Amino acid sequence: MSELTDAELIQRAKAGDSNAFRTLMDRHYLLMYKVAYKFCGHKEDAQDVAQEACIKVAEKLHGFKGESAFTSWLYQIVLNCARDLFRRNGAERARESAFVQDVALHRSTHDAHQEEHAMQAEALQRFAALSEDLKSAVLLVASEGMSHKEAGKVLGVAESTVSWRIMKAKQILAGGQP
């Protein structure tokens, strides 16, 4: 089954083949988890988000029309779940994002680049603290390599809005005032 394409698996799943569905989810779990991690900054939260997203896909797949790329659709679902979780948990957790600490740890072992790492840690901290909207846009464009137009489709906003958000995020990350 693993040699089938996404489209073929989706077709089978829609016909009621739950193993095809499982194969599909198995294939994309890591992608979903990674996006979630970058959004949440916590392994545990990311796993939760990935799980909720998987369940959400199970519920929505029958309605997936194939008008957009399947992965774009997945991004949309993952980001929605992540934002839901973010809102539920409140901002408290975001402040203590794990990857910021990772970088801090990393830094102490590579003293040669101390300066650079300090800057990076600061920037990552700012990234972790970005608003949901800015963060989503940055993730899709800078991390997932989408065009502003594609990202706009996933986020349900105009291309220009994405461009504006990316610009805004770039300023904040460089230490400008939000």
Added chain:
Amino acid sequence: MTQDPKQFSDEELKKLLSEIHVPEPDENEKLAALNLAQSRFQEITQKNKNSHQGSAKPSRLTDVIKHNIQKLTGATNMKTSYKVAGGLAIGALAFSLLTTTGLYDSIRPTQNELVEAQSTADQAAVSAGLSEQKADFSIASERPAPPPVPAMVVSAPPPPPAPNAVAKYVAKPETRSMEMAAGAAPQAMMNRSADMAVGSSIAIAPYDPYMQPVQEENRDQFENVKDNAIKLVKEEPVSTFSIDVDTAAYSVVRRSLMNGVLPPKDAVRIEEMVNYFDYDYEVPVDKAVPFKPTVALYQTPWNANTQLLHIGIKGHELPKDAVKPKSNLVFLLDVSGSMNSPDKLPLLKNAFRMLVDTLGAEDTVSIVTYAGNAGVVLEPTAASDKSKIFAALESLQPGGGTAGGEGIRQAYELAERSFKKDGVNRVLLATDGDFNVGINDPEQLKDFIERKRDTGVYLSILGFGRGNYNDALMQKLAQNGNGNAAYIDTLNEARKVLVDEASSTLYPIAGDVKIQVEFNPAAVAEYRLIGYETRMLNREDFNNDKVDAGDIGAGHTVTALYEITSVGSKAKLVDDLRYAEAAKTEEKPAATEPVANPDEIGFVKLRYKLPGESESQLITRAVTKADETTQLSDDVRFAAAVAGFGQLLRNDTYTQNYTFDDVLTLAQGAKGADEFGYRAEFINLVRLARTAQDQQALQNGVYSIPR
């Protein structure tokens, strides 16, 4: 908009994000996600199919099994909605703290500012686009009603794997993993059941040893409690007990259910479950009287032929603007090796940090630890010196055996040393209950605490962790030390006990509260007190002020429920005696009983002592036919639902055909305002209990065949 020219380039942005090191997800988490999603997918597919065929009823045996499995996957929805409830609860709590008490003003300003600063246009654009996919959490109720499950033996189940199960979603990363317990454990059992039942045909996941519930030895100790028996009014017209404001049992039950198993019978103390919730009973106008009884008489939810006599009391709240009594708190913290687990010492530290945050400048805090050698970590320190207190808390490291006895001695000594005459003096003992060094004779320890009671120092016990939890000892100590006991399994629970309900946990308004009810044999044939098994007193103890009983704090509510069977009801369980003058009495009860008012069902008496006084006061209240009602408040119905739930969990014999579904219906209709989401959480627990019961049925090979 800012004029700052500094800005990341595209490359820098890409590089930055590529710097984020994403740790590998846990294989088990992935499996759980795939399993849950696949089950959900099957459920959806089935539902679609059914809606085409117009029938939701499974027919053949394989279908029945599949149907049961689908039912089990309800865990998916439940888990999700629990999170929501939990999230809401925390949100609500945080909000109320911020707004009403202003105690938390030091918390998370930066994030708030960030949110404020967000471009509003930006926000609008997105909310239009992104909010179309709303979570559907109502699936559970859409599923076809589960087929009736025949009565089965609900024996104490083995403990689930749940390594360090503590609810997550509670702010700190280390306090996570109840989620795994809640999600993965039932799932694991489900897989096993599925494999067992239908082999590989619908095998949901490959066999995975990690997903099996581990048959770990359960060393939690609960006192074996026998249910209060039915009493004949003719033989024993008077019932006497001490109030109990503890809530530990509810948390223990919750923890077990979150792990997907029914709790051990002895862990279920019904009165503690009922009293976990806040009920809006009337308080007396006269501030000198701490409370007055609220009485209602209504048809028992689980038996149409009996009635529940509902007695509720609520202590005066501390006025919001009132100056709180000064507190002298001694934290007695167990830092023994057995506390080395995320749901113990780290949770404990966080819990106490929250408590310290609520204290005023004139309060003092001291910290005593015990482990190997007991020691004073922090001499009495003004609560305004938060950094010193936090630093002391932070320095605690687990290790060594538990010299609990010596620790308690030192804690009381400190409490007496910084005694506040007009304030509250309290030792807060936090432990997993393992006193294995020092005075390890529970009786000796009990004696010590009993003697210390007269010094005016109160004792609160906060239980942590599982696997080693000595519930029986904790209860004994709290009961003998003018104290209360709570079980802290999550930071949310810590908040409830130490912050939200701090006034009732910390500020006593009446001591030695006893309740005595005398039933009128002319009206009532049989009665049974639901719960309070460990709190029963002798009839003569009621008027004996030397006999200790439970204390009530500001705003505390206490509820007691009697199930009563009226004279002549067909629900009577005990036959009349053939050779006694039973027949005669029953024909002319009024003639033989010196009852002034034949309309009276019974007479409720309450005794209490005001703080610092040694002589008790009396409050009385007659229960008459006029108290009979069918117009029940949400509070009354909810309390009855909790009592019903507790009895089902204890597998009591009195509940007849009552099921978890009945509890669910009753509780759902009685949720009320539910400001903190506690009742919503209860409703989820009932669902979890239903699922756990079904799973046991599947595992035991008992299939429920729908008619």
